[in-house]
Amino acid sequence: MISGAVAMWKALPLAQRWMIWLLLAAVGLANIAQPYPDLAPLQHGPTVALILAAPRLLRRWPLSTSTFACICLFLLLHTLGARWIYSYVPYDDWVRAISGHDISSLFGMKRNGFDRLVHFSFGALLTLPIAEISRHHGGLPWRWSLSFAFAAVGLGSAVYEIFEWLLTVVAAGDTADYYNGQQGDIWDAQKDMALAQIGSMIAVIALLRRSG
Structure with a gap:
């Protein structure tokens, strides 16, 4: 073994x-x-x-090395967010130490937005891997594989949000709240899914332009 x-x-x-x-x-x-x-x-x-x-x-x-790099980059972003359970990633402190300003004030953000970045990256970075797998190992034509990847990102986002909802049902209150990271936004799940689809759409357009 x-x-x-x-x-x-x-x-x-x-x-x-x-x-x-x-x-x-x-x-x-x-x-x-x-x-x-x-x-x-x-x-x-x-x-x-x-x-x-x-x-x-x-x-x-x-997988090609460039495709695998997309997966690794997404997992690195997730690992960074996971250390501070996403809601408390101190990016404002980091930027303030360098520039004297912070991102939240610049963009008028009232919540920690690192989770939004990772949901966007889920779509932007994983569209290519899903498309490559469906093309080379599923036999789909390239354009159809991109359509499949776009749909798969939506499905994956929805399944994850359902998992978070189920966690709130079975887990202790504080554990569920910290893991979900809604930060008081009742539309958190919908915004997360929308950002993932926007990221995937941008990736699909870029890949179509690259392939001619």
């Missing part, structure tokens, strides 16, 4: 192996002096599972 896992690892392109190591290091760093240890497994668990499964998944469904 170990020799098989090593063989799958060595079969990956070098760049993809480095990306996996980078993700693993990011998750490790995100859990040093973890400010929300009770929620850390729920936030980081799926990422760790994907990292461990990556060699086998990439052997079964190979």
Whole structure:
């Protein structure tokens, strides 16, 4: 079993192996002096599972390095957000330390917007991987694979929001509120799904222009 896992690892392109190591290091760093240890497994668990499964998944469904980079970039953004359970990512403090100003004041934001960025990135960065998989491993023509990817982003967003709703039903009140990160916005789920679709639409247009 170990020799098989090593063989799958060595079969990956070098760049993809480095990306996996980078993700693993990011998750490790995100859990040093973890400010929300009770929620850390729920936030980081799926990422760790994907990292461990990556060699086998990439052997079964190979991806180009640029496509795999899109997935890794999305997971890096998620890992950053997950450390501060999204609602408390201190990006204003970071920007203020550099420029003396903050993003929230500049754009009139009354809530932490990092989760909005990640939902947008879900659509913008994962459209290409879904399209590539559906094209090369599902046999869809390129334009149809892009349509499928756009629809899959919408489905994935909806399923995730349903999961968050179910979590509020079964989890303790504080745990559910912290994980969901609504921050008092009753339209949080709808805005998250809309941003994911906007991101996917931009990606589809860019990919169509690139392919001519």
